[in-house]
Amino acid sequence: MDSSAELTALVGVGILLTALFLQSESFVGPLVRGIALQSLLLGVLLGWLAWTQQSVDLALLAVLAVAVRAGFIPWVLGRQIRAFRWRLREVHAAQRVTGHALAAVALAIVAWFVFQETLASIFPQPGGALPFVLLVEGLLMLATRTNTIVQVIGYLEEENAVVYAGALFAPHFPLFVEVVVFLDVLGVVLVGVILSIQRDVTGTPEGSALEELAG
Amino acid sequence: MIVTGPPLALYLLLAAPAAGATLSLVPVAGVARVASRLAALVAVAAALGLLVTAAAGRWGPYLGVDALSDLFLFTVTAIYATSVWYSDRYLRAVDRPFLTPQVYYALLSAFAFTMISALLVTDLGLMWIGIEATTVSSALLVVLERRPTSVEAAWRYTLIASAGLTIALFALLLLYTDTGTLDAVRLAAMPPATTLPVLMAVALALVGYGTKVGLFPMHTWLPDAHSEAPSPISAMFSGVLLPTALYAFLRVYRVLGTAPPTSIRDLLLAFGLTTAVVGAFLLQGQRSYKRMFAYSSMEVMGLTLTGVAIGGIALYGALLLIVAHAFVKSAAFYCSGNVLRATGTTRIEEVRDLRARLPWTGGAWVLASLGVTGAPPFGTFLGELLIVVGAVAVGEIWVAVVVVAAILLAFVGVNGQVGRMVFGESATPTVRAPRGADGGAAIPYLNVAVALALGVASLPYLTPIVRSAAVLLGGSVP
Numbered sequence: 001m002d003s004s005a006e007l008t009a010l011v012g013v014g015i016l017l018t019a020l021f022l023q024s025e026s027f028v029g030p031l032v033r034g035i036a037l038q039s040l041l042l043g044v045l046l047g048w049l050a051w052t053q054q055s056v057d058l059a060l061l062a063v064l065a066v067a068v069r070a071g072f073i074p075w076v077l078g079r080q081i082r083a084f085r086w087r088l089r090e091v092h093a094a095q096r097v098t099g100h101a102l103a104a105v106a107l108a109i110v111a112w113f114v115f116q117e118t119l120a121s122i123f124p125q126p127g128g129a130l131p132f133v134l135l136v137e138g139l140l141m142l143a144t145r146t147n148t149i150v151q152v153i154g155y156l157e158e159e160n161a162v163v164y165a166g167a168l169f170a171p172h173f174p175l176f177v178e179v180v181v182f183l184d185v186l187g188v189v190l191v192g193v194i195l196s197i198q199r200d201v202t203g204t205p206e207g208s209a210l211e212e213l214a215g
Numbered sequence: 216m217i218v219t220g221p222p223l224a225l226y227l228l229l230a231a232p233a234a235g236a237t238l239s240l241v242p243v244a245g246v247a248r249v250a251s252r253l254a255a256l257v258a259v260a261a262a263l264g265l266l267v268t269a270a271a272g273r274w275g276p277y278l279g280v281d282a283l284s285d286l287f288l289f290t291v292t293a294i295y296a297t298s299v300w301y302s303d304r305y306l307r308a309v310d311r312p313f314l315t316p317q318v319y320y321a322l323l324s325a326f327a328f329t330m331i332s333a334l335l336v337t338d339l340g341l342m343w344i345g346i347e348a349t350t351v352s353s354a355l356l357v358v359l360e361r362r363p364t365s366v367e368a369a370w371r372y373t374l375i376a377s378a379g380l381t382i383a384l385f386a387l388l389l390l391y392t393d394t395g396t397l398d399a400v401r402l403a404a405m406p407p408a409t410t411l412p413v414l415m416a417v418a419l420a421l422v423g424y425g426t427k428v429g430l431f432p433m434h435t436w437l438p439d440a441h442s443e444a445p446s447p448i449s450a451m452f453s454g455v456l457l458p459t460a461l462y463a464f465l466r467v468y469r470v471l472g473t474a475p476p477t478s479i480r481d482l483l484l485a486f487g488l489t490t491a492v493v494g495a496f497l498l499q500g501q502r503s504y505k506r507m508f509a510y511s512s513m514e515v516m517g518l519t520l521t522g523v524a525i526g527g528i529a530l531y532g533a534l535l536l537i538v539a540h541a542f543v544k545s546a547a548f549y550c551s552g553n554v555l556r557a558t559g560t561t562r563i564e565e566v567r568d569l570r571a572r573l574p575w576t577g578g579a580w581v582l583a584s585l586g587v588t589g590a591p592p593f594g595t596f597l598g599e600l601l602i603v604v605g606a607v608a609v610g611e612i613w614v615a616v617v618v619v620a621a622i623l624l625a626f627v628g629v630n631g632q633v634g635r636m637v638f639g640e641s642a643t644p645t646v647r648a649p650r651g652a653d654g655g656a657a658i659p660y661l662n663v664a665v666a667l668a669l670g671v672a673s674l675p676y677l678t679p680i681v682r683s684a685a686v687l688l689g690g691s692v693p
Contacts, residue, residue: 122412123392135385142378151374158381162388170392177340177397181384184344187351188377195370198313198358 004052008168009127011045015164016108016130019137019157023104026097028149032077035153039069042160049167057175058167064182065163069156073189077149080193100144104137111136123169131165148196152189159185222274224261228288228331231257232295235324240317247320248303254324255296258331262292269680273400279337282683286534287334287462290541293665294454295327297658298447301549304655305447308556313361325352326451330459339387339397339466343380346427346463349456350376357444368439375436379426386419386467399466406472413470417479420467421486427460429513430520431490438497441509442561446552449505450545453512458537461519465688468523473689483524488617491517495624503561505551507632508544511587514625515540515595521618522602523688529605531685535669536589536598538681542666543586543595546659550580553655554636563632567641575656577637582663584633588626594669 018038025031043065050058115129138161141154159181166173235254239247264270265280266289273279280288302323306316314322329352333345350373357369391397393412407413426433437457441449471479494514501507515536522533551561553576558566569577586593589600599622606615 118411119415122410135381138381139378142374148370151370155374155377155381158378162381162384165385166388170388173388173391174338174340174397177344177384177387180344180347184347184351187348188373191351191354191373192370194355195358195366195373198361198366 004048005126007048008045008125009130011041011048012127012130012164015041015045015160016133016137019134020101020104020108022141022153022157023137024097024101028081028147029078031150031153032074032081035156036070036074038157038160039065039074042164043070045164046167049171053171055171057178058171060175061163061167061178061182064179068182068186069160073156073185076189076193077152080149080196100140103144104140107136107140108133125168128168131161131168134161134164137161148192152192155188156185222278224264224270225274225278225280225335227257227261228265228292228335229328231255231261232324232328232331236321236328239321239324242317247317251299251302251320251324252296255292255299255327258292258327259289259296262288265289266680269683273337277336277338277341279400280335281687282680283462283465283534283687284334286538286680286684287458288331290538291327291330291334291455291459294451294541294545295323295330297545297549297662298451299323301450301552301655301658302445302447305445305552305556309360309445311361313358314355319356319359322352322356323448323451326356326448328352330455333459333463337398337400339390339399339402339463342399342463342466343384343387346383346424346460347377347380349459350380350427353448353452353456356448357440359445359448360443362443364439365443368436368443372436372440375433376427379423379433381423382426383420383423383463386416386423389413389419390416390467390470394470399469402470403466406470409471409476414476414479417467417471417475418482420464421482424460424464424467425486428457428464428516428520429490430486430516431493431513434490434494434513437513438506438509441512442503442506446505446548446555449509449551450548453509453548454541454545457512457516458519458541461516461537465523469688475689480524480526483520484614487517487520487522487524488614488621489517490514491521491621492617492624493517495621495628498625499628501632502563504554504563504566504632504636505548505561507563507629508547508551508587511625511629512540512544514621515544515587518599518602518618518621521614522598522605525602525605525609525611525614526689527605527608528685529602529608530688531681532598532601532605534598534681534684535601536595539594539598539666539669540587542662542669543583543593546579546583546662546666547587549655549659549662550576550583553653554580557653563636566636567639569637573653573656575653576659579656579659579663580633581637583659584629586663586666588629589622590626590630592670593666595666597670 015038018034022031022034043062046058046062046065050062111133112129115132138154138158142151145151231254235251238250265285271281329345329348333342336342354369354373358365389412393410394407429437441452491514494510494517498507498510519533519537522529555561557573586595589595603615603618
């Protein structure tokens with residue numbers, strides 16, 4: 001493996017480590033900082049690929065990753081946390097965080113093997129399994145957490161995985177689609193923030209109210 | 216007025232809802248309502264123009280229509296128009312709405328715009344953007360009535376649908392990696408070899424878009440959002456949003472050519488049949504009539520996917536079912552809105568004797584429920600019958616048996632409950648709802664009439680176009 005591929009794989013491993021960190025964390029503040037770090041690493045990776053491939057498209061995506069995902073969105077989520085301090089810790093997750101972390105590691109290993117057995121011959125790039133594993137980790141986070149902000153973080157991780165896969169496997173994937181993926185996250189975050197504020201006004205449905213959503 | 220011939224119709228289809236959304240934000244009373252109605256009328260006229268001229272072709276690198284998109288465009292714009300019309304009366308009855316009428320109408324038109332965009336583009340990437348944008352544009356509409364449960368439902372909808380669509384994007388990435396293009400027209404004209412990435416792309420697209428279609432087990436957002444959304448929005452969700460997401464999948468499925476591999480066909484059958492059966496079972500025990508209709512939509516989407524998997528005449532049936540269902544299901548939800556306004560509850564056991572309390576709405580509700588569940592002579596009946604006939608014709612007897620079982624189960628469940636609410640005796644003396652409460656039943660009757668016409672008379676312009684759309688997807692009609 002040449003040094004360029006080594007560096008790409010190394011940053012990819014860093015991204016995966018942030019994903020595992022997110023699974024083992026129940027405090028919302030560190031989770032927001034964790035996803036910012038992951039997005040920053042993704043930006044670095046995109047920047048490096050842009051440099052090695054002399055690709056303006058990838059360079060633009062690198063700037064967007066850093067500005068939108070590592071900067072603006074974590075800033076918005078951080079403001080949300082400061083405004084509603086009771087959300088500092090996801091209580092339910094705190095009780096199960098060891099289970100989450102173990103499940104995350106187990107899933108990462110399974111996803112890695114599945115990739116090696118099915119797609120590795122088609123996508124032989126070094127670290128090719130990493131975006132696939134990251135996608136699965138994002139889905140796990142979405143499925144197991146209940147806090148709105150933490151779910152947004154899971155969604156961001158899932159989309160980071162798609163951008164990562166796009167840069168690695170299909171660097172010429174239409175730019176407008178990738179750009180919209182970045183902007184679309186803003187839409188979901190905006191809806192999440194509005195609903196989150198409304199949740200504080202109306203309260204989370206419990207007991208008989210929640211029964212309306214049963215069945 | 217019928218606007219004929221693209222590209223004018225195409226531009227009008229895009230410009231009208233966009234202008235409707237923008238003008239709705241003008242802070243002058245009544246402007247939002249009028250602008251939205253005008254936008255919807257222009258959009259329907261343009262879509263009708265495409266439909267009657269059986270417009271086909273592409274304009275520029277990204278815009279284009281064919282029989283399939285003509286059919287879906289007409290359905291989407293028609294339900295958009297009826298929902299806009301119905302909204303006025305509904306909004307007036309909402310106490311302390313979360314959105315002002317201006318924002319409500321703006322989002323409603325934006326929601327229609329995103330669906331229309333997804334149907335007008337020929338690039339699978341842009342189509343994905345359109346489908347993803349439907350979530351962002353419609354999520355806040357779910358919260359209109361400001362209940363804690365509606366906030367919860369809106370968030371579940373946003374999150375689950377967006378997560379599913381990310382998988383669909385992953386599918387497009389795989390497809391692009393293998394074929395080097397996302398041009399749906401090019402891919403359909405020259406289907407790529409069925410390599411592992413292409414097969415994986417179609418399978419993942421089924422899961423991704425299937426989340427938005429409401430396929431089991433990714434359906435969990437559907438009953439929540441449908442039951443908590445205001446009735447005009449529930450009508451758009453059930454009637455046209457689910458089919459639009461299915462349309463996006465069909466475009467990806469089409470890259471496999473007219474004879475898809477058995478593995479993918481079986482996957483579609485498995486998802487379709489399971490969804491139909493689970494939807495039919497789950498609607499039985501529902502306490503909320505809106506939730507019951509939501510599960511009924513899930514059942515219909517399952518049947519439609521089954522028809523697509525079988526192919527041949529079943530595919531023709533699936534497309535007819537989707538169009539007719541859009542009209543009757545939206546009618547059922549409009550009636551639900553009237554009932555909710557008059558009774559203040561969505562609980563089935565608390566609603567009785569509508570025959571006396573809301574005679575017009577009660578009548579439309581019975582008809583719509585019969586239509587939704589495929590009673591003859593509605594278009595839904597013809598569609599479901601053709602799916603069963605198609606399954607028998609290709610020797611898939613067990614598939615036909617499961618489809619018939621799901622249809623019967625849903626028929627008994629929905630009509631039994633609606634029958635109880637309309638004809639059941641009330642424990643307390645029945646008081647006819649005040650004058651005006653039974654108004655707004657004209658729109659459900661109109662939609663029921665269209666679904667009836669689809670079955671009885673088979674609208675002269677629509678039948679050939681349904682046939683062309685089915686042939687386009689590999690189906691055949693004798």
